[in-house]
Amino acid sequence: MQGHKLFQIFTGKFNVLKTPYMVTGSVASIVYGEPRLTHDIDIVITIPVSLIEKFQHSFPKDEFYFPPVEVLKNEILRDNRGHCNIIHNSSGFKADIYFAGNNDFQHWALENVRNIDFRGEAMLIAPVEYVITKKLEFYKEGKAQKHIKDIKSMLENSREIINFDLLNKFITKFGLVEEWKLCN
Incomplete structure (x- = not known):
């Protein structure tokens, strides 16, 4: 599977869920800079605890490793640096998911994302x-x-x-x- 299609495995789900998100880290630096190898995608999201199960169900167990709901609740409720990993089983590609919590800088960035077309796929990129x-x-x-x-x-x-x-x-x-x- 091509690299940019691996990104879509995750960003496509957030687009469908209409969950506020932004791609950051090495993938964002590739978009703004130059291509380089990366083994994961970093995504900041904001999601209420009430939508955890819907969030979990969009990543089927037979296709993804997804943390237990209780772990997600604890991470979402952290004021800062809450995170989890979601892994696509067949490729081993990993998404590092960071929850915005009370981080004003992340909320500013989420409000100012850039909607880009990355090799034919819609993606929200951090400023x-x-x-x-x-x-x-x-x-x-x-x-x-x-x-x-x-x-x-x-x-x-x-x-x-x-x-x-x-x-x-x-x-x-x-x-x-x-x-x-x-x-x-």
Whole structure:
């Protein structure tokens, strides 16, 4: 199965459910930057506890590993950093699902997603300013050079759509000025 079709295995379900979501992480950096290998897709969603079972039923047990409902409830109710994994059994492709919780930055990003056509498939992508900011945070935490490389690629390929005033506001707010200097 082609890579972009693997993305659709997950994003297509969210489109049908009309669950607010956004693709972020390496897949978003591929969209805004340049292609590279990835083994998963990162998706931020907001979903009420009342829809957990409907959410679970859209990923059939014979096709997907899906966490138990109780685990989902606990993760959705976390104020910050709630998450779970959903795995497509036949391909082994994984979606890292992050629940927005009370994270204002994620809610801002969800309100400002870009609806794109990615190789013929509809996909909601996090704003480039969000993706760059999160990549800077991840670099600060773990010093993985791939994040700096992804940011430089996004700056090179998507400069015309980046709101640098807004991006600089986020960089300052989250204490990422030193990390940002590595990207320029």
